[in-house]
Amino acid sequence: MATQQSRSAARLMMAPAVILLLGWMLVPLTMTLWFSFRKYLPLRGGDLGWAGFDNYTRFIGSSAFWPSVQATLVIVGGVLIITIVLGIILALLLDQPMWGQGIVRILVIAPFFVMPTVSALVWKNMFMDPVNGLFAYVWKFFGATPVEWLSQASMQSIVMIVSWQWLPFATLILLTAVQSLDSEQLEAAEMDGASFMSRFWYLILPHLARAITIVVLIQTIFLLSIFAEIFVTTGGAFGTKTLSYLIFQRVLESQNVGLGSAGGVYAIILANIVAIFLMRIVGKNLDA
């Protein structure tokens, strides 16, 4: 159906979006690249000249670099696993007949509406505080010593907070997919005596593959640049310094824009590696 005319019309219609995004990508990217080769120290008077690859070697040579890459991957991976596993369970559950289905759905998706800063503050102070937090009361009630969540189980705590925020998103997308399952086919399988596990494995999971792909893709994009939750809860201490947090420290706390920009370039490279992996693993599900 694509005539020459509609093709050029299509290009015309795509132009604003493409040009805007190209600008939004290229302008900061060029500036980041430029700064990354400069000795740019705002507190020492700004741009102090050419730095060659100094910023790059210094950023990667810092003892904080590899742990930060690891922390980033652990958070992304941990949250993905938790949200997808729990999301599937919840989606299947919410698809079952029950009383008050609408209200339960509302309860489950509510965390998605909470600002990351607010959720981090609430979790940190009102739940995970080892003295006044609600968890501490529960632990003490059962005679246990309260866990010092944000220092002793810092990574788990952050993964938990972030998972709480993203679980609704995963559940929603998986739920729409579950709802489109062919129930007759499922019933037929049940009649044939297929156990729940085998029905799940051979019928439900393949059907959900596409939805899972989408959850992985979108969440990864957002989780790679996760910031507010760490800023509020641990401030990068106790091994929770992600790559984007390390860049924040270099740019804003150390006021070394050149060094931070080099970190930004590394972060883009990491994001692209992750993206390529994602495409390899899940890309075939995404016949866009």
Next chain:
Amino acid sequence: MARAVTNNRKALNTAIAWSIGLVIFFPILWTILTSFKTEAQAISNPPVFLFFDWTLENYAVVQERSNYMRFLWNSVFIAGGSTILGLIIAVPAAWSMAFVPSRRTKDILLWMLSTKMLPAVGVLYPIYLLFIKMGLLDTRLGLTIVLMLINLPIIIWMLYTYFKEIPGEILEAARMDGASLPKEIIYVLTPMAVPGIASTLLLNFILAWNEAFWTLNLTAAKAAPLTAFIASYSSPEGLFYAKLSAASTMAIAPILIMGWFSQKQLVRGLTFGAVK
């Protein structure tokens, strides 16, 4: 659902689902409850759940200290403006990707998504300098544009997946009847895509509302939205759980209420093309 379900099974489902739902919702509920306590009750041991002296004192304190309505209006303006602006730019782009696909369509889509991977903090200085040069610092317009650009890839992608599900024959028919391209989009395509557009709008409104890096770093007094409002309550001196809860409740209540009213729309529409 065609299956006959026993009441027992239904009761069991209900019990499990409600328990899980309440556990997930509990932090929000607890925040709302705490906002009605005094600071002393907020940290009392054992914690009080419902039987305390309900007070509006914290809301009064927060309202006295900060002009909530201005923060709220800025949030609405920025989140709404960026979403609508995004839709205006994204609808034509998504239309052409869905109905006039080329070899590069998939690449363009993925490239668009990849622009979201640039870590925001790494480009704070460049963007800040640009904003100063263009006079956009602490303006709602500036933030609207930035948030629109941030969410544009998601908007385009969502719309693209909805448009793709619309059968091409309908468009062919419209064209046979002599509909021009703009008319085709406005009168044929858009009505069919309304559920999709609605959930796109909702999702992006939420994402823009909750964005906390640019909204905090590019504003001062005039354009500051609710994320900045929260930053003034996050760790003040002294006991603050109750006041923090009140401020948090005020920051999330509008979006929470909107989300609840539109949850059917979200549940139905949030597919990202995941359903065939």
Next chain:
Amino acid sequence: MIYTVSRLMGACAIAALSTAATAETLTIATVNNGDMIRMQGYTDNFTEKTGHTVEWVTLEENVLRQRVTTDISTKGGAFDIMTIGMYETPIWGANGWLVPLDGLSEEYDVGDILPAMSGGLSHDGTLYAAPFYGESSMIMYRTDLMEAAGMEMPDAPTWDFIGEAARAMTDRDNEINGICLRGKAGWGEGGAFITAMSNSFGARWFDMDWNAQFDTQPWADTLNFYVNLMNDAGPPGYATNGFNENLSLFQQGKCGMWIDATVAASFVTNPDDSTVADKVGFALAPDTGLGKRSNWLWAWALAIPAGTQKEDAAKEFIEWATSKEYIELVAENEGWANVPPGARASLYENPNYQEVPFAQKTLDSILSADPNDSTVEPSPYVGIQFAAIPEFAGIATEVSQEFSAVYAGQQTVEEALAKAQALTNDAMEAAGYR
């Protein structure tokens, strides 16, 4: 500089609205501490006097720092007045980023500002920020618990005494911790405390050639003493406790002693917020007999970024907010215990203020702190709990993160000091000091 349509339009709108040509709207960035929030309540008084109106941008400390530093180093001009501290002021002043606060009015009486404060807020003898309130640190302790432990707090105790008293007061079954101290990562939080403490143990950040000193014995002594003390007598989770967490613990009666900012004295003795308001005593921060105490010096001060169009109005505000009249205004409405402390000598000469229980100890603490001579062995930097060089905030935050990991039991003192030594030297090399 490029003037934009929107700015011009905004300026026109303001000009059209205001009756007097000089009335301005000032945008002021400030921290969400109690005294500043109180000041916001009195904004009307300022507007009545001068006709200028004020827009407040109140932010949590870390967000505020990030926000104002970005703005000033890019000459963004988003704020007409910024609330900054003793660390930023001399550095920014030296860069020419702040308007010198000279030519202040006669009745303002600059000479009344405590020399320790004006000294720390100046560069080359020029004042760049006016102190809204100033603080040192001191010991706040529970008189009842001290008595129950059968001990008596001297006016100027040693760390050994503090260690002994803290362990004696600790009663974990009743959630009484002998001592609460900052352990939270961040140069202005736990970093500030441990640095000030290390001064009294004879440690310093740098030797005269800017070499990091974490491989020296005094640092190992400091950290070991701190960790042992806190493990024996500190609250659970002290590795994440900062000023605010400790304040709240103390107010709930869960700390026997607390060594922290002198401004906290008015919060812990305020019966509205504190359950132990009538049982608090004060003493100077401890030492080890080496000649330096472990108290710091800090001021939250108001400064005007260079390049603002509203310099005159901004100066008027600063004169108002840091004046003797403002102190009287607060005293009249909320009592003398709640006025912003530590900035003016005349406040401590006021007989009404002398009756406030913590007034004298606060002044003694401030007077005993000397940023120009803060370490036992000579050091090349100015500052007690910080070194006033641009690189310090970044380095000290990372160092304090290593220390916090020790407090949480995730690494040993030796490991943390070795990492601190390496990363400090590395950063100083990058900055061209070594």
